[in-house]
Amino acid sequence: MADKLRVGIVGAGGIAQGAHIPNYKKCGERVEIVAVADVAVDRAEACAKAHDIPHFFGSVDEMLSSAELDAVSICTPNKFHSVSTLAALKAGCHVLCEKPPAMTVAEAEEMAATAKAAGKYLTYGFHYRHSQEVETLKRFIRDGELGDIYAATAIALRRRGIPGWGVFTNKELQGGGPLIDIGVHMLDTALYLMGYPEPETVFGATYQKLGTREGVGMMGSWDWKNFSVEDMARGMIRFKNGASLVLESAFAANIGKSDEMQVKLMGDIGGAEVFPLEVYQEKHETLINATPAYMPQRNSYEVEVARFVDACLGGPAPISTPEQGVMLQRIINGLYDSAESGAPVKL
Ligand SMILES: NC(=O)c1ccc[n+]([C@@H]2O[C@H](COP(=O)([O-])OP(=O)(O)OC[C@H]3O[C@@H](n4cnc5c(N)ncnc54)[C@H](O)[C@@H]3O)[C@@H](O)[C@H]2O)c1
Structure with missing residues (x-):
C-alpha cells in the first residue's frame, strides 16, 4: 500500500x-x-x-x-x-x-x-457528518438512547442568504436552489443519523418569491434578474419503515434568525437536536435535557479530507457511500418533481 x-x-x-x-x-x-x-x-x-x-x-x-x-x-x-x-x-x-x-x-x-x-x-463532501456533534450523537443512537427514530426534521434556512457569487442561482448549472445546495446537507445528516432508511414517497413544494426581485443581501448582492432557481423548498419524506422527515430549506425567507442549520430527531426513547447537540429523554420520572458540558471542537472539512486520504491509503472506507448518494438524489429529484406536479411522488 x-x-x-x-x-x-x-x-x-x-x-x-x-x-x-x-x-x-x-x-x-x-x-x-x-x-x-x-x-x-x-x-x-x-x-x-x-x-x-x-x-x-x-x-x-x-x-x-x-x-x-x-x-x-x-x-x-x-x-x-x-x-x-x-x-x-x-x-x-x-x-x-x-x-x-x-x-x-x-x-x-x-x-x-x-x-x-x-x-x-x-x-x-457531506462534511457535517464529520462534525463532533454528529459523531457524538451517532454514538448515542448506536447505544439505543433514542430508540426507534420515527420522526425527523431537517432545516437549512437563511433569511437573506442568496449567494452573491458563483453559479448558485443558475438552475442549468446547479439543478436547483436551496434544496439541492444547503437542504441536501441537513437531509444527508438526518438520514445518516437515522441509518439511511429506504424512502417510499415524497411530497414537495418550491417557491420563487424573493430571489427574483432586488433586496437586502446578507451574502452579497445577487443577480436577481437571472435568478432561475427556487428560493424556498419544503417537503416531506415517508420511509418504508414508517418513519417520516420534514424538510425546510431557503436561500431567502421572512424568518427571525439570519440562518438556521438544524436536524431534529424524535425516537420512542429519546430525541435530539444536533446543532448544538442536545438530547431529550424521560428518566426517573423526569424529563431530562442533556447538553455536553464540554465537547472538543473540530473542523469538519479537515476531518472529511483526512478520512478520505486515510481510506485511499488503506484505512477505513469512507462513511458516505455512492449508494447513499443515489438514494439522496432520488429524494431531491423526487421532491422537485413533486413540487412541479403538485402530487406526491412514489420513489
Ligand atoms: N461542502 C460544502 O459545504 C460546499 C460549500 C460550497 C460549495 N460546495 C460545492 O462545491 C462545488 C463548487 O462550488 P464553489 O463554491 O467552489 O464554486 P465556484 O464557482 O467558486 O468554483 C467552481 C469552479 O469550477 C470551475 N469549473 C466549472 N466547470 C468546470 C469543469 N467542467 N471542469 C473544471 N472546472 C470547472 C469554475 O471555473 C470555477 O472556478 C459545488 O458543487 C458546490 O455545491 C460545497
Missing part, C-alpha cells in the same frame, strides 16, 4: 481553495497535490501559484492524461460532478466529489456503478 497519495483538484473555486486544498496540505507528507484543472485555465494557473501546486490544466481530461494521480477532488458546479467523476474513476482514481452527488438520479447511479466497476472509492 502506497504511503503517499497523489491528488488532483478539478475546479479551482471557493470550496477547492477554501477547504480541499488547505486540508490536503494539513495531511503533510501523506499527500502531494500534483495538479489542478479548471475550464478557466487562468484560474487554474492562479490557484496552482497560490498553493504551490506544480501543474495546472484547462480540463479534467487533460489533467488525467498528463498527471500521475491516485485521487481527485471534484469541486465544479453541480452540472459537471458526474462527467468529471466518471472520467477520474475510469482513469483509476479515487474520488471525493462535492455535494450534491449530481443533477439527476441516472447520473448518480452511473457514478455509483462506475466506482464499483473500477474498484475505487467514491465519496461525497
